[in-house]
Amino acid sequence: MNIRIALAGNPNSGKTTLFNALTGSNQFVGNWPGVTVEKKEGKLRRREGVTVTDLPGIYSLSPYTPEEVVARNYLTGERPDVILNIVDGTNLERNLYLTTQLTELGIPVVVAVNMIDVVRKSGDRIDIPELSRRLGCRVVEISAMKGIGLDEAVEEVLRAAESDKTQPVHRFSEPVEQALSAIEARAATGFPEAQRRWYALKLFERDEKILGKLQPDAAVAEAVEKEIQAVEQKLDDDSASIVINERYGYISDMIRHCYRKKNAGGLSISDKIDRVVTNRWAGLPIFAAVMFLVYYLSMVTVGTFATDWANDGLFGDGWHLLGIGSSAYEEAAEQYGDSDAIIQAYLSAYGNEELAAALDAESESYNAEAVGAALGELLNLVPADASVIYEVTDEETLAVTEYASGKTDLEAAVEAYLNTEYKAAPGAPTPEEYGVWVPGIPVLAANGLEAAGTPEWLDGLLLDGIIAGVGAVLGFVPQMLVLFLLLAFLESCGYLSRIAFVLDRVFRRFGLSGKSFIPMLVGSGCGVPGIMASRTIESERDRRMTIITTTFIPCGAKIPFISMIAGALFGNSPLVATSAYFIGLAAIIISGIMLKKTRMFAGDPAPFVMELPAYRLPTVGNVLRSMWERGWSFIKKAGTIILLSTIVIWFTSYFGVVDGSFRMLAEDELEYSILAAIGSGIAWIFAPLGWGTWQAAVASVTGLVAKENIVGTMGILYGAGGNVYASLAAAFTGISGFSFLVFNLLCAPCFAAIGAIRREMNSAKWTWFAIGYQCGFAYAVALMIYQFGLLFTGEVNVIGLVAALAVLAGILWLLFRPAGRRGLKKAVRTAS
């Protein structure tokens, strides 16, 4: 026996809690086709062959929001065997509004009045038999959170699925009922009897989606329209409003008879909390404090710690088991400091080949005794008043800093080299000596492959392609989980809606929701969890807009290359990084305003009518589950894209034609790679931006794997002469460098973020639109920066300048043209 149960109910009615309680861990999370709405299905616990489909939380079956359309199409198209309608017992009146619509579908309905424990505690009483009679379906009392009445609910649902025929009991006023009968007879006879009334009602409401589906012929449509107009004239309102009014009228009456409130008035705890949290004066400071905490926990402390471990430990060199020994090692490493660099500098200034050979740690004859002797001799060779400049390269940004040193520095360095605590051989302290050192996966894999004697290309594919790709996917997960945990808590306790309430005024100007703040804040740490955090935004349009614009904010991985440009071309001016943040913010605002007016985002404006749910303490289980679901869906849905792209980029950068033969390349042979050929092919595109070289183009492409790769690639491509920064300064002017920076700041994000966009958009079309828009916008801004910048240096390029002016004019027009929103105009006209 196969039974399909559809779980329907308002948002915040405890639907997710009930779904989890019913299905346990037998869940499949996905998306409804074509929309960004999440779809969940599960198998009922302890029952064979019973599927539960969790419909999106909705207030009504109107055809306006994607959630409602999805739910409606499922109910009318797939026709589940029974609907389990969960209603919030503490908020019956509005919850039953959906119930009256569900009972009209001709599908058996069971109403579960949730939070019955809270209702009872407050001393209120619900007359269940009377409620059942007036709704025309079975009604049970449950508490999904406390697990009260769940077994009984399941029994009732299964019984209803077998035998019930739910018929709506509620009747509309006489004129409406007459019209419904007439419409049913004229236009809905093609449907099974149980569904006729529903279709007639939708025709009466002039529901465009149903009209489009039924396509009644002209004569029928006219007759129906006549019926509607007659009623509208009699009752002086439009047909849809008449239906809603009468529905609520029926429900109000029902509540009066079925719900006995013990004491009216008085402030509940939730009211008291709300008084403080969204207070006119305290609201913003509290909001700032909460946001700081979210950022601090997910991006600065716990989250970053976890992600560093995943990236540098698990998918890096390795880590200390339980972190024991890490701090001791770091201390030793710090004490050791630049000793290697100092010794090398003196070695090349005063030493000789013999000494260099003895100090070569890579050589086979390297041994502690010879090293000690060599260093002693080096000290003898260096005069007391010697002064040597040594260089230290920053691993992240490749910035080279020069330090002056005297002989005492060398003596200290030699001392450190020979005598650092905990080390097996002379030289820098090694982490293995400070605790239980667990090597990272790449190290283990490399050792294993070496032992197996696999060919070089296979090593490369596995290490630089697949393991690096998997690392790129999983490296984000720990941090994401921390963030999702916080988000799930904020969401289920009710504060997230208050954020939207507090910030709505600012964000709606840019076509965003107040809830867009969190994705953007988080996006300044990492765009991937930022994009995933957009899930909490209720309107699909705002959600899409947020997904597209979140990655404009400089994320942590963009900082190294911003510092690199600042260091190489702008004398480390802090203004460069600051300007990057302002440009990111401006890009969000400008894009928001421009996109809001385009046809893709126009259409019927969804009014911002948002429920502010009562504050509730969420259960640990639900918060954890929500966290894991989001994290897992990222791994599954985004993982494939990230992995594939990483492999493609690896292949194109490690293979190429050298001297007429196609072969695998070493790391520093990037110039012969397929990628370099592609770079040369597309470099002309970037010429108007001032950096039409294949090196810059290749660096931008490798930035797609991870933005910090730009630095590494630039290091290889510009590092031939020794000093990367000097070569960069020669290759770029200040203006072209800044244009390069801005382009890479705003253009398509890394593959991980693109994967996240794909996951959240749930549509290839929208994903491509997002990437296309980001790249196009980045190109336009970089073009303007370069061409207008040239104006100041006096090297005007007339064609380029004209193009830049045209782009500027285009953007200004898109910004300031009147909004082309049909619905809005209509609303304004009727309001005035």
Next chain:
Amino acid sequence: MKTLRTAEIGSRVKVVRLHGEGAVKRRMMDMGITKGAEITVRKVAPLGDPVEITVRGYELSVRKADAEMVEVE
């Protein structure tokens, strides 16, 4: 014409009529702002918009522009 927008904070009003049409009106009505419904205006957001109201026993956030469409007494 008195609207929900001009109603004072803390006041209790009754909906006379909803102006506007289409999705906006439908959404407001779906949430329970229908003819005859009683609304208490609770407070204004820290930045001056939207407003928080109580209707049919629960809290709702409504933008001032949308509140203007609700005629009250």
